[in-house]
Amino acid sequence: MKKYIYTSLMAISGLFLSCTDVIEVEVPTADPRLVIEASLDWEKGSLGNVQMVKLSTTTPYFDSDQPNAVTNAVVSVTRLSTNDVYNFINQNDGTYTTTQFEPVFNENYALTVQYNNETYTATETLLPTTPITYINQSRSGGFLSDALELNVHFEDPEEEDNFYILRFLRQGDLYPELRDVSDEFLNGNEINIFYEKRDDDEGGEFKPGDVVDINLFNVSERYYKFIQLLNSQSGSGNPFAPTPVELRGNCVNITNPDNYPYGYFRVTETDKQDYIFIE
Template sequence: MKTYIKGLLVLITVILTSCSDVIEVDVPVAAPRLVIEASIDWEKGTSGSEQTIKLSTSTPYFNSNENNVVTGAQVTISNDTDNSQFVFNDMNDGTYTISNFVPIADENYTLEVVYNGETYIAKETLIPVVDINEVYQSLDGGFDDEVLEVNVDFIDPVDEENYYFFKFREQGDLLPELLDISDEFTDGNKMNVFYEKEEDDDINQKEFEAGDIANIEFYGVSEQYSNYIRLLIEQYESVGDPFSTIPVALRGNCTNPANPDNYAYGYFRLSQVVKTSYTFQ
């Protein structure tokens, strides 16, 4: 009987092994497209003269090890009012830097990137931001009245259409939490934004506790960028939701006038930003 059972197990193993086939699926691969990461951030209290733009190319989803940095491009930003031009230096690692940029609030700027014989253009306005009035912790301002959150208060200017963008990140975390808001229903009033972290074993996330440090970045942004980042946040937060719409590549403001179909991914944004941090007590 034991011999029979052993022989049966060997037969089943052989059958299962012989029935396993490797199935290769052809995945459509799009042609590489230029990716422009051009966030010009002017931190309050600084000159804003040092700026960096990153260029790369898109890569196939299953080919993450490919070196996709872009070198040899020409990158310039021009002030549309006085025609002053700022030339970025190629650092040969995909980054392009400058140390004499002049940011002016509410001025219009044009980005030009020349790469592989193609010229990419983007236009934006440098949007100022108000000061933060107060940063504090509480238990009753968030979704869970037993979880600590950090609060940011500021006063929205009267009779102005304003759009704001926040980045919250606990020190030690890899990715920030993103938030975009407008003053559509709160024009001229005190505005409050909070950030809390609920315990989640699936992603190894813990609630804030005493000693934790939250870094905060508060940006003024244009309406166009607000619409763009809102869609990006919605797609990010819907990952894993079986009822969400299928994510698509978002089109930013980087155009290719001579070859419109070959536009670049990414966005050209100019913002004034307030940076601060809070240590929980």
């Protein structure tokens, strides 16, 4: 009887195995595009002279280990009102740095990247940023009951349109989180932005002793909308959300417009503070 059962199971297993087919799926690929990460941030209280631009190329989805740093470009930034040029030195690892940048409020700056005989450009205005007034923690203002949350407070200037980005990075986490807010309905008032973590987030909920790096930026409306779209497409978890669209920044290829890049050129002041959660 035992032998009969064993033989029957072997026969059934062989039946399933014989019906297994390998399906090869053709995954569409595209030519690599340049990716420009150019955030020139002038931290309050610093000279702002040390800046960096990072260049890479897109890679196929299933070839994420493929080297993609761009090491043969020429990078510079120009202050348009004076034509002062700040050349960025190639570090041969995809980063280009300078120690000579001179940030000036409300000046227009133009980025130029020369790569593979094509020229990419972008223009941005350096805006002053209102300072963070104070930071506190609580357990009652977020979505999760009793979860620790961070509250960042700052005063919005009156009679001007402002667009803010807050960047949060818990020390030890790999990626920051961004919050976008405008003063459309808050003009001239104190603005309070809260930030909390869920159990399924990287590192789990906030705990006493956690340290969070916080940056407040006052940015252009175009960059604000760029981050809004980025946030709406990154891990919303909403099955009824709109289909993701191609996310383009303000960088353009003036040599070959069809070969457009990804990424963004941003120049802004930032107020940076750290907060340590307590019991």
